[in-house]
Amino acid sequence: MEYFIAQIVNGLAQGSIYALMAIGYSVVVGVVGLVTFTHGEVIMLGAYASYYAFTFVGENIFLGIIAAFFASWFIGIFVYKICYERFFDSPRHISLICTIGMSMLLKNLAQIVFGPNMKAMPQPIALNFVNVLGVRINTIQILIIFVVLSLSLGLYIVNNKTQWGIRLRAVSQDKQASALMGINVRRTAMIGNSIGCSLGGVAGMLIAIYYQSILPTMGGSLGLKAFSSAVLGGLTEASASALGGLLIGLIENLGTSVLSNSYRDVFAFIFLVLVLIIKPEGFSKKVGG
Amino acid sequence: MKKTFTVLTAILLVLVLLAGCGSPAPEEPADPADNGATGDAETYKFAVLAPITGNYAEYGKGFEVATQMAADEINDAGGIDGVMIELEVFDSQGEPTESADISRRVVEDDEILAVIGDFSSSNAMANAPILGDGGLVQLSPTASHPDYAGMNEYMFSIMGRQxxxxxxxxxxxxxxxxxxxxxxxxxxxxxxxxxxxxxxxxxxxxxxxxxxxxxxxxxxxxxxxxxxxxxxxxxxxxxxxxxxxxxxxxxxxxxxxxxxxxxxxxxxxxxxxxxxxxxxxxxxxxxxxxPFHITEENEEAWAWAEEFRSRANFEPTVHPAVAYDTVYLLKAAIENIDGEVTRDAIRQELQDLEGFVGLTGPITFNEAGDITRLYxxxxxxxxxxxxxxxxxxxxx
Missing domain, CATH: 3.40.50.2300 (Response regulator)
Structure with missing residues (x-):
């Protein structure tokens, strides 16, 4: 029993990170209206931003969050300017292919600039253990769950209680109508894209802290997991995407606890396929974009 | 302004993609049936296949530095009977598919006389049929899968077997x-x-x-x-x-x-x-x-390690040391060749080589093309x- 609770905790910690990546992804897809393939690289660059902040300024978790958040924010603007803004009125696949190219560009640049080797990630919080229901949980897992919850709450407040959020949601729902209402659609889409990227960047920092290591090629599989989680959430709904991420994390960890660890991705993607067969709109209440 | 920016970005993208591929396009494609490539030019050219990027980058970088060290030493001492050694490094990224692609290109490049690498058994085994058909030696410093060296007569390894x-x-x-x-x-x-x-x-x-x-x-x-x-x-x-x-x-x-x-x-x-x-x-x-560790007591190896550190900026493991030895092995094999230096002659002389003592100890190949080490x-x-x-x- 304790064994399964421990595996559930592992799944929750990993699922929370997937959830944060997926929330970011769904915000990007929601406001821009296009699928992105650079999210994995944005996650990686966020992680590197916090790595350099920890190394050169100080090992403070808030500093890391701020560094990852704003670095990814600017990457988001860069990606938006190159891949989306110019192609707003072009066929959708042009932006999509542009994001694939951008992902390769960022990954290869990162290998040149940061070096191809895996590096040790500084640890901004001390490792301690807390007993919960007889299961030992470490402070890093608590930190992850706490940061993910706070950021999700922050996003919820921005989305529902501020002018910005209302604009974001309006653009997400209908770009033409928003424009007619006097909303600057391009600017709002850019900010929305940056918010999504920033959440991904912070998720990158958490992953690097959790695994105590950082690597330029870490983004590839993570971007795919973020995409899968967001698909489970109907692509554009943040809360449903978060649920998708959590479930993928849990299923992976419970699955590997019964069968071999080599089947980790098999569990994740079989689950994805099954959900899409049974409920094509995912966990979303509305039909996804 | 916007246009210039886009054009610059596009150029950058192309450049980086090319750099990411890691290796220049092969020169003049040769007749694939022509396996009797000769090295009668001014240099003996070897291909070094190594994971310069990806998960095993540390080892790949070590291969690159160590083989170049050996080549520099040999060239500084006058080469092999006056002929210089040239190394061309290919980044196999730790991926068997990438490594196999490179092998196909290398086989067709007549100037290349032998392949040093690849790092992992999976890559070396993926290359074995391609390089074997092309009549090109693959001398892997590190592949230790028991089946690898026996895959065909052109496959060699000096790591010792699993x-x-x-x-x-x-x-x-x-x-x-x-x-x-x-x-x-x-x-x-x-x-x-x-x-x-x-x-x-x-x-x-x-x-x-x-x-x-x-x-x-x-x-x-x-x-x-x-x-x-x-x-x-x-x-x-x-x-x-x-x-x-x-x-x-x-x-x-x-x-x-x-x-x-x-x-x-x-x-x-x-x-x-x-x-x-x-x-x-x-x-x-x-x-x-x-199989091997460098200590201060062993002066020759320690000096080697010092030189490696100054070039690579990290401590050598056994992996660059065996990579270093492969270049000297090829040198020893070429020195034993009577007559024309061909891909096939190198294979024959490697197999027959006796009395070779490298940085990592004595190396004599058994029939399969690998060696037994102590640990x-x-x-x-x-x-x-x-x-x-x-x-x-x-x-x-």
Whole structure:
């Protein structure tokens, strides 16, 4: 029993990170209206931003969050300017292919600039253990769950209680109508894209802290997991995407606890396929974009 | 302004993609049937296949630096009978598909007389049929899968085979030295890992070593928490990790995060500083086996290590040392050739080479094209590798 609770905790910690990546992804897809393939690289660059902040300024978790958040924010603007803004009125696949190219560009640049080797990630919080229901949980897992919850709450407040959020949601729902209402659609889409990227960047920092290591090629599989989680959430709904991420994390960890660890991705993607067969709109209440 | 920016970005994109491919396009394509390539030009050219980027970049970089060191030394001393050595490095990214693609190009390049590499058994084995058909020697410094060198007569390896290292690990390191009572084995799910695991468990059964868990994972895995939780539930006192340096460090870190007090041993990474850099005090006391370790007492090897450090900016493991030896092996083989230096003549002379002593010890190929090595037991102490000598069967 304790064994399964421990595996559930592992799944929750990993699922929370997937959830944060997926929330970011769904915000990007929601406001821009296009699928992105650079999210994995944005996650990686966020992680590197916090790595350099920890190394050169100080090992403070808030500093890391701020560094990852704003670095990814600017990457988001860069990606938006190159891949989306110019192609707003072009066929959708042009932006999509542009994001694939951008992902390769960022990954290869990162290998040149940061070096191809895996590096040790500084640890901004001390490792301690807390007993919960007889299961030992470490402070890093608590930190992850706490940061993910706070950021999700922050996003919820921005989305529902501020002018910005209302604009974001309006653009997400209908770009033409928003424009007619006097909303600057391009600017709002850019900010929305940056918010999504920033959440991904912070998720990158958490992953690097959790695994105590950082690597330029870490983004590839993570971007795919973020995409899968967001698909489970109907692509554009943040809360449903978060649920998708959590479930993928849990299923992976419970699955590997019964069968071999080599089947980790098999569990994740079989689950994805099954959900899409049974409920094509995912966990979303509305039909996804 | 906007347009200029876009054009610049596009150019940058193309450049980086080209750089990412890592290797220049082959020169004039030659007739594929022409296998009797000769090196009668001013240089003897060898291809170095190594994972310069990707998961095994540390080892690939080591290959690049060490082979160039050997080539520079030979060229500074006048080359091979006056002919200089030239190395062309190809980045196989640790991917068998990439490595096989490079092999096809290399086979068609008449100037290339032999291939040094690739790093992993999976890559070397993927290349074996291509290079064998092309009549080109693949001299791998590190591939240790027992089946590799026997795949065809052009395949050679000087690392020693897993069917000697893994049994050594089981009998001497785990059972006699460590006196492990319950061992959990975690291995990487690729050609090399499967082979090392099979050889280790076979010997463990003969030795009566108690193995309580055997778990594998796929390359590129970073989350070992659920796997470790599972192994932990079988209560081992020792873990045997069959994997490379990055993964050993990831596992050791996650063991510390679980607050699990278990002894760690590692088969495969060699004395890689990357383990210590990535995992720090979490790998204190870790035991591993290696065929070769450089100590200050061995002046020649120490001077070599100094030179390597100044060029590469990191400590050498056994891997660059064996890569260094491969260049001298090819030199020795070419020196023995009477008449024209061809790809085939190199193969023949490598196979027949006798009395070669390299940086890592004597090397004489057996019929299959690989060698048998002796192994040392190392321990990590205060962030350094220390050779264990306190056991009575040290000479074995």
């Amino acid at each position: 069917d000697s290292e893994a049994p050594f690990f089981s009998t001497h390191l785990l059972q006699r030295f460590k006196q492990a009572e319950a061992v959990g084995v975690i291995y990487i799910n690729n050609d090399w890992g499967e082979s090392a695991h099979a050889n280790l468990t076979r010997q463990a059964e003969i030795d009566g070593l108690n193995i309580v868990a055997e778990e594998n994972y796929v390359e590129g895995e970073r989350d070992f928490n659920s796997l470790l939780t599972k192994v932990r539930s079988t209560n081992p006192d020792t873990l045997a990790l069959i994997m490379h340096a990055n993964d050993v460090a990831l596992v050791a870190n996650q063991i510390a995060q679980m607050d699990w007090d278990v002894d760690i041993t590692a088969l495969g990474p060699g004395t890689s500083m990357q383990i210590i850099e990535l995992a720090g005090e979490n790998v204190e006391g870790l035991l591993l086996s290696t 040392l037991i190392m321990r990590i102490e205060d962030g350094r590798f220390v050779q264990e000598t306190d056991f009575d069967y040290i000479d074995q």
